[in-house]
Amino acid sequence: MLYTPVKLNLTTRERFSAGTQKRVESINAVVFFRGVIITKKATRSLAGIAGIVAVATLISKVFGLVREQVIAAAYGVGxxxxxxAFAYVIPGFLLILLGGIKAPFIALWSVFWPKEINPSPRRLSRLLPP
Structure with missing residues (x-):
């Protein structure tokens, strides 16, 4: 019986058929190999990733509060x-604005990058909705 070659990266030992053992590092997809379906084990759950983002956000907010307290202690009110505060408004707004503009470009770039196409920014901007 012919099998299509399957690229497996290995970390744990898995038994694929009677008497055949292969070392598996990481499996990027569901693979049907000699009658056994191998599924990729999720390394992190969505809740775990959301927890990491939540903790990072809380740490960022705490550091922002500390920054404001240090500035208030050093300079007072005046x-x-x-x-x-007014000088920070424009750069802060530009960072938020550029972050919002950057997100669609990254999504389009991720489509073109695997195909080894090097699109110009002008071509990418034509693909975005108005």
Whole structure:
């Protein structure tokens, strides 16, 4: 019986058929190999990833609070702190705006990159909805 070659990256030992053992490092897809279906074991669950993002967000907020307290302790309330706060508005807004613009470009780039096409930014911008 002929089998199509299957690329397996190995970390755990799995028995594929009677008497045949292969070392498996990581399986990127569901593979049917000699009558046995091998499924990829999820390394992290969605809840685990969401937890990591939540903890990172909380840490970021705590550091932001500490930053504001240090600035308030150093300068108090007055025109210097107001100037700092107003000066931060424009760069902060631009970072948020560019982050929103960047997301669709990354999605399009991930489609073209595996095909080894090097699209120009102008071509990518034509593919985006108006």
């Amino acid at each position: 025109p210097v702190v107001n100037a700092y």
